[in-house]
Amino acid sequence: MGSIIDNDSSSLAEESLLQDEEIKKYTGDGSVDFKGRPVLKQNTGNWKACPFILGNECCERLAYYGIAKNLVTYLTRKLHQGNVSAARNVTTWQGTCYLTPLIGAILADSYWGRYWTIAVFSTIYFIGMCTLTLSASVPALKPAECFGSVCPPATPVQYAAFFFGLYLIALGTGGIKPCVSSFGADQFDDTDPQERVKTGSFFNWFYFSINIGAFVSSTLIVWTQENAGWGIGFGIPALFMGLAIGSFFLGTPLYRFQKPGGSPITRMFQVVVASFRKRRLVLPENSSLLYETPDKRSAILGSRKLEHSDELRQLFN
Structure with missing residues (x-):
């Protein structure tokens, strides 16, 4: 019975390893090819x-x-x-x-x-x-x-x-x-x-x-x-x-292509308005809680998530 469980665990580990290797063949920044498909690193860019x-x-x-x-x-x-x-x-x-x-x-x-x-x-x-x-x-x-x-x-x-x-x-x-x-x-x-x-x-x-x-x-x-x-x-x-x-x-x-992510002017004004409205909120100690989603990628298609920074914090204090 123990050998069966060990074999199952081994096969699952091998399958997970193969999946990881397959994922690594593709870009991780959301880029696509000319037809909008995920791109292989070795063939593009x-x-x-x-x-x-x-x-x-x-x-x-x-x-x-x-x-x-x-x-x-x-x-x-x-x-x-x-x-x-x-x-x-x-x-x-x-x-x-x-x-x-x-x-x-x-x-x-x-x-x-x-x-x-x-x-x-x-x-x-x-x-x-x-x-x-x-x-x-x-x-x-x-x-x-x-x-x-x-x-x-x-x-x-x-x-x-x-x-x-x-x-x-x-x-x-x-x-x-x-x-x-x-x-x-x-x-x-x-x-x-x-x-x-x-x-x-x-x-x-x-x-x-x-x-x-x-x-x-x-x-x-x-x-x-x-x-x-x-x-x-x-x-x-x-x-x-x-x-x-x-x-x-x-x-x-x-080429590798990044999809358009919408008007940056609109997002810029959204950030200014949101910053003003939330200027009284207390920031959490853990900066990862500030991200809009727990995912690694941005919620805005074609955009990349920005890292947290305290440089402009004093503007709305």
Whole structure:
């Protein structure tokens, strides 16, 4: 009788061990594949997926700085604007580039997810680059050259074509800038100690890719614009933006995806309201009792549970 019980216990232990081994094959952070299925660690994410994301970021930054670094020169020499007007237009455009990420971040977190936000806005970006290239290449859209000291002003159509392409780029960068770095971090399972350590290395390579793109733009692209013509000077960044999109889509089967978790703005206001209403409550000594559920994962689909912190406790005291 005792041997039967021992055999049953042994088989249950083996079955439990096999189940644990099977679970460890899958990611523990809730990530899924392109079709929404749980993903195997060995087949997706990690460094296998990162080269496509890093390539996208490098090419996108090359395209951006290929326009931004020499934009004042183009406005003054080709569109015949004054220095003040050119500087104002460049500053306004760059400011717009840093405001549009708010749009991209909200869409990614609430509705589309990071992958589709990057894909859609990269396409918009590429259309803007092509429009800008055409505005500097097609005779009807290209401003006339100066004759001596006489510089004919650009026509309304020429202005419209140029600034339409320029602000499409500003819109496009709004979906790429806030999503690419976090999408790269999604490729590493933060519940796995071995993969979590690799996230830091990814960000090192991520910023290295940004600087490579900026360096090439500041040297090769600027030289091309000054010596070979603005059509080619804008066309090369447009080509690299096309390569960025191709690189990004090429890695689709290898990516890990986090599902959208709803509007972060709504949750932010919920936290502020809840904090104010419960400001008189006495906090329990055991911080684990503060979690919204006893589960390891967040109750909000697509979000991760935050660790307890006392840093903002004094705000409502």
